[in-house]
Amino acid sequence: MMQQNGFEQILKSIFPEITLSKCAQFNAIELKPESIYAGLEKLHQQSDLKFDMLVCLTAVDRVTHIEVLYHLRSTFNGYDLIVKTALVEQPYELQSVVPLWRSAELFEMEIYDMFGISFSGHPDLRRLFMPDDWEGFPLRKSYKTTDVADNYLDSHKLLLNQQE
């Protein structure tokens, strides 16, 4: 418990107006999309915290907004922290965190592919899993899986017939 208090104090010293919440079993904070890079940079560099590992980067479509979750870990003291940010307005855009953690490169490509969030400053942003000409972003809630396969087959039927 002592550890928890100390952790909260350090966080308060960096972000005075932050409220600490819970996400699963981890501590979580929420930052604004504009200040996400500056905030994460502080967490990466602050000498008491030193979050040197981006374990996971993912997103959840909450219909009204898309929530992006950064799961940070410190290999020095074993702290875990979730940093959340909510993207409300389209086009969804965030600043890339590849300069801070290199593991972000693949994670951001996956999110771009699945949710259509573009990351400015990413060295090689392309569709990671889906074909280059795929329409729509599969993990959004508005994406209907039933129509997709039919449409894709229809659009390629012409091509197949021509080849024959």
Next chain:
Amino acid sequence: MEQTINNRILQSSDDEFIINVGPQHPSTHGVLHLQLRLDGEEIADLKPFLGYIHRGIEKMCESLTYKQFIYLTSRMDYLSAHINNQACCLAIEKSLQVEVPERAKVIRTLMAELTRLASHQLWWGSTGLDMGAVSPFFYAFREREMILEIFEETCGSRLTMNYCVPGGVMNDIHPDFVSKVKKLIQQFKANIHEYDELLTGNPIFQSRTRGVGYLPKEDAISLACSGPVARASGISCDVRKKEPYDAYDRVEFEEIIASEGDCFARYRVRMKEMLESMKIIEQLIDNIPAGDYRAKIKGIIKPPAGEYFQRVETARGELGVFIVSDGSNKPYRVKFRTPNFSNLAALKPMSLGAKIGDLVAIMASLDLIIPDIDR
């Protein structure tokens, strides 16, 4: 369209050329497509292309119930199928606050360690095969076959066992389970010296792996590597030690860490891990508690709305299962943080400046399972 095609080709100058490795290349152990820019024989740049076996498991999970989606995860890292199922079951149990019977915990842990043993044995055999040594494959399959037979007797299938259910395990262990596991341990202990004689001490193998594919500790942290890849670079990251789950809190074993960070270090870490797995099995096999093998839970699982996370140590590293529930009988969003996805990123820093022939050794030491990357 033309622009997207151009994006897929690395730019090269006159004295360099581009080579495609895969999608169908035996050393990738799946369908991984790599593009290499070569300067003479040295790798100057490397770019992975994924998605050849993307099945959309995360999207599929959203349309299946909690009891159904667990078994899709067997198809991610198929060599750690049981451990993947275990992670999902633990996350669901956490959300329902179900207490798992002691017997189920021990059985699950035993199965997980047997899975790890079988997975590392296959890796050992295929590593030899990648380097041009054919015999290790047959030696590895001798013991692996015994493990798969044990699985078949108890679970009904050999690879994707689907043995974990929320609240415990599917059915009780087979009456011969204990005696067969003991026989396996006895045989493996009698044969382990052959593993070292065949490959570990082989001068050709050593010259192909020592000092090849060096991954510094800072890079491994920045790339969020886990499992034997990270431990061979000196990072302590074993989830079984850091956040013990099931029966790992009552067994004694050592976390294997090496500091060299080359292919041979990763080989040594996995070889020693096999011995540690044996240690865990030996401690548990005589002490399987009596009692129920499954806790009673409701037919339809509806976890309270919220977020649940569970991480486990698979044969390849840290698997994180993140479930967002909206209170209905189907998960709202499931995210799998798979170990191979992050470990793949380490391929580039390892192979830059290496000879193209070393790429096969580096990929063998990473032990990538492609369906786990693509999901």
